[in-house]
Amino acid sequence: MSSAGNNGRALPWALVTPALGWTLLFFVLPFIAMGLSSLTVHEGGSFTLSNYSQFFTNPSYWQAMVNSLQVTAIVTVVSVLLAYPFAWILAEQVPERWQRLALMLAVLPFWTSYVVRSYSWLLVLAQNGVINRALTGSALITEPLQLANTRFATVTGFVHFFVMLLTLTIFANLKQLSPSYRKAAADLGAGPVRTFLHVVLPLTLPGIMVGAFLTFVLCIGDYITPQILGGNNELLMPQLVMMQIGRRGDFPLASALAIILMAVVTVAYLACARWLKIERA
Amino acid sequence: MRALIRFASWLYALAIYGFIFLPVVVLVLFSLQATSFPIPPFTGPSLRWYDAVLSDTRLTSALVNSLLVASISSFASVTLGFLSAWGFARFVLPGSGLLRGLITLPLTVSYLIIGMGLLVLFNWAGVPKSLVSAGIGHVVINLPLCFAIIYSQMGDHQINIERAARDLGAPEWKVLLLITVPVMAPAIFAGVFLSMTFSWDEFVISFLLTRFDTTLPVEIWNLLRSGLNPKTNAVGSLVFAVSIVLVVLFELTLLRRKTA
Numbered sequence: 219m220s221s222a223g224n225n226g227r228a229l230p231w232a233l234v235t236p237a238l239g240w241t242l243l244f245f246v247l248p249f250i251a252m253g254l255s256s257l258t259v260h261e262g263g264s265f266t267l268s269n270y271s272q273f274f275t276n277p278s279y280w281q282a283m284v285n286s287l288q289v290t291a292i293v294t295v296v297s298v299l300l301a302y303p304f305a306w307i308l309a310e311q312v313p314e315r316w317q318r319l320a321l322m323l324a325v326l327p328f329w330t331s332y333v334v335r336s337y338s339w340l341l342v343l344a345q346n347g348v349i350n351r352a353l354t355g356s357a358l359i360t361e362p363l364q365l366a367n368t369r370f371a372t373v374t375g376f377v378h379f380f381v382m383l384l385t386l387t388i389f390a391n392l393k394q395l396s397p398s399y400r401k402a403a404a405d406l407g408a409g410p411v412r413t414f415l416h417v418v419l420p421l422t423l424p425g426i427m428v429g430a431f432l433t434f435v436l437c438i439g440d441y442i443t444p445q446i447l448g449g450n451n452e453l454l455m456p457q458l459v460m461m462q463i464g465r466r467g468d469f470p471l472a473s474a475l476a477i478i479l480m481a482v483v484t485v486a487y488l489a490c491a492r493w494l495k496i497e498r499a
Numbered sequence: 500m501r502a503l504i505r506f507a508s509w510l511y512a513l514a515i516y517g518f519i520f521l522p523v524v525v526l527v528l529f530s531l532q533a534t535s536f537p538i539p540p541f542t543g544p545s546l547r548w549y550d551a552v553l554s555d556t557r558l559t560s561a562l563v564n565s566l567l568v569a570s571i572s573s574f575a576s577v578t579l580g581f582l583s584a585w586g587f588a589r590f591v592l593p594g595s596g597l598l599r600g601l602i603t604l605p606l607t608v609s610y611l612i613i614g615m616g617l618l619v620l621f622n623w624a625g626v627p628k629s630l631v632s633a634g635i636g637h638v639v640i641n642l643p644l645c646f647a648i649i650y651s652q653m654g655d656h657q658i659n660i661e662r663a664a665r666d667l668g669a670p671e672w673k674v675l676l677l678i679t680v681p682v683m684a685p686a687i688f689a690g691v692f693l694s695m696t697f698s699w700d701e702f703v704i705s706f707l708l709t710r711f712d713t714t715l716p717v718e719i720w721n722l723l724r725s726g727l728n729p730k731t732n733a734v735g736s737l738v739f740a741v742s743i744v745l746v747v748l749f750e751l752t753l754l755r756r757k758t759a
Binding site: 232233234236237240241245246248249251252300307308311312322324326327330334335337338340341342344348381382410436439441442446456459460463472473476479480 | 504505508509511512515516518519520521522523525526529579580582583585586587589590592598601602604605607608609610611612613615616617618619620622623635636638639642643646671696700702703707715716719720723727731732734735738739742743745746750
């Protein structure tokens with residue numbers, strides 16, 4: 219009773235079993251159910267691969283994956299290009315004592331509801347929204363631009379979110395960099411530009427890759443932003459999955475599409491594994 | 500040259516801040532709009548849309564649901580996460596690396612897929628859609644987070660305090676409640692507040708797993724179908740305010756850990 223030795227076997231398992239049980243019951247088991255479901259036919263019992271073959275033969279499903287990959291690639295590249303100089307400015311140009319505040323301000327809108335954040339971009343991009351009003355008001359254009367319900371709107375909404383995320387990760391990365399590297403480069407005669415290109419940038423590349431991977435994963439799996447901002451003009455994968463559930467109640471096909479989406483993420487992970495491992499070490 | 504870089508930096512930072520704040524400022528500004536459309540020109544100020552939100556029973560009950568699901572599910576997440584973190588940090592278990600990996604695995608899967616899996620499973624098992632189902636999903640996504648935070652903060656100095664308590668005759672449950680929980684309080688609070696913010700803002704799982712009684716993000720989603728509407732702006736601004744409060748609490752617990 220008084221020592222840990224008496225109940226040495228039972229206690230540790232009693233501690234970890236609830237969490238493990240929860241994960242098995244509500245994460246692993248559902249995943250297996252989804253896998254099995256993906257092998258059945260909607261309103262039919264027999265096992266089949268037809269849900270998967272549909273993905274490869276139906277051009278509109280295939281197109282959704284192409285759209286998803288294109289949007290995700292554009293978002294990832296644009297977000298990194300915008301966030302890196304910003305994180306650099308926060309880390310290098312802003313005085314030390316203001317950095318925490320500057321960073322907190324930069325990620326403040328992060329904490330609005332995700333649904334609301336996408337909606338508020340609609341206010342900016344709509345036919346009679348802020349941008350169009352400003353442009354027509356200043357007589358730069360006569361007809362309002364079609365900004366909402368386009369790929370441009372989807373990308374803008376995503377970039378808004380991921381610039382904040384990447385600024386955080388890249389900033390942390392830049393701060394970890396020991397100043398002695400830069401001093402050494404300067405002592406050896408490198409100017410600021412060369413120091414940046416040959417010392418700072420390569421050393422922060424693993425961090426960028428981790429951030430880019432995170433962007434990829436979160437972006438390709440997201441339903442809200444493309445649904446609110448992109449409308450139904452072009453479908454992305456998560457929208458396609460949700461459509462199978464919402465409109466047609468076709469769980470098997472939705473399961474198969476979700477598993478394909480997950481497979482793509484896994485491939486991306488394996489492609490980035492080298493960079494991701496460096497970061498963890 | 501240096502002055503030029505400095506000037507360009509200021510300009511660039513200002514542009515990015517503008518980009519980041521533009522939608523939020525527009526949201527809050529037009530929530531104060533007096534007329535029925537949240538578009539320029541600004542005709543406000545008026546609080547009538549906040550009034551409309553607070554007297555809308557669907558929205559207010561969704562708000563209560565959200566707070567309920569967020570607090571219960573984050574309490575469950577942090578309890579399960581804490582117990583397992585303690586178990587893994589203090590005892591040698593066979594295959595513990597693998598088991599820890601299993602607990603953190605849901606972090607790598609998108610919410611859409613976690614929600615879909617639960618939907619398929621519950622559908623097969625005949626479990627009806629409800630706030631409870633959605634709450635179960637919220638624990639799935641927040642448990643790994645709580646576990647990871649708390650496990651990473653279990654240091655060696657705590658082992659010694661625990662050993663001292665045992666040597667003085669405290670039974671395990673007393674060690675846990677009177678020593679470990681208070682010592683780990685900052686990490687536990689961090690886990691609670693992070694889980695609450697994530698649950699509070701979670702949409703897709705709640706959307707898939709609830710039907711009549713639902714959470715605020717889903718109810719906001721339903722509002723969006725009516726197009727641009729100052730009521731949506733008002734409720735969005737309120738949600739923003741609640742999130743900021745949670746974040747500030749989170750910051751304070753982190754700061755306390757740093758000074759402690």
